[in-house]
Amino acid sequence: MLVTTKEQGFTLIEMVVTIVLIGIIGVGITNFISRSTQGMVDIAERQQLATIGWTVSEKVSRELRQALPNSVRINATNTCVEFLLSIAGSDYLSVPTLTAATSFESVPFSNYNAANVNTTFDRVAVFPNSLTDLYALNDPGIISGLINQLSAGTTPGAITIELAATHQFLNDSPTKRLYIVQDPVMYCFSGGFLYRYSQYGYHAVFPTGGSLNNQTAIGNRLNSGSFVYVPGTLSRSAIVNLFFNVTGANIASSAVQTINQEVQIRNVP
Secondary structure: OOOOOOOOOOOHHHHHHHHHHHHHHHHHHHHHHHHHHHHHHHHHHHHHHHHHHHHHHHHHHHHHOOEOOOOOEEOOOOOEEEEEEEEEEEEEOOOOOOOOEEEEEEOOOOOOOHHHOOOOOOEEEEOOOOHHHHHHOOOOEOEEEEEEEEEEOOOOOOEEEEEEEEEOEOOOOOOOEEEEEEEEEEEEEEOOEEEEEEOOOOOOOOOOHHHOOOOEEEEOOEEEEEEEEEOOOOOOOEEEEEEEEEEOOOOOOOOEEEEEEEEEEOOOO
């Protein structure tokens, strides 16, 4: 008796269809994984841009808030802002406005004492209401010469501020207010960077180029950076607006984070 068996297997058409289906599924899975990965990369880049923008704007804002009233000035291209750094303030008992003197008395400072005096940079500012005179270091003028030391005053509870040389201030402050200031500080946008300059001295004309030193890079990948200064009035404080764009490192994504920071500057001299 002849017995026949049925052979098992795939036809060529079945194999081709199977291969095509596997290819389609593979392409779909690859696209899904690729897009998911790219989405994570884009999210990470946007977070990085936001972090750079926040860090840069916060660094500049914190120092601008310490600016001496009426000391902010902007260059002609709006790419640089300069101001005098105020490190302490108090009320004075009297200051030399009629004749020059080397010492005068004030109320003790809350955060500045004899141990904090920097005889290389610290000066006294009284009634800073003239931008030109602030940076010219005139005598008589708003900014004194360097401070030599602080000592106990002859008036009970007061201190004596001793200068390295005689100085005559232009005017009394209506509120008897004085500030301890140091050398000017400048921030400039240039070539995709924001730079900070310090310890370059006082210049009656806005300083540029070779007159600047102590350059520190605050941030990079910054474009279209500019500063706008709005002077204070009797009803509001002065304002510095900081504008810049942070661009992504991945050129293909074209990610850009726009920053617009407003900083209020005290304007009561």
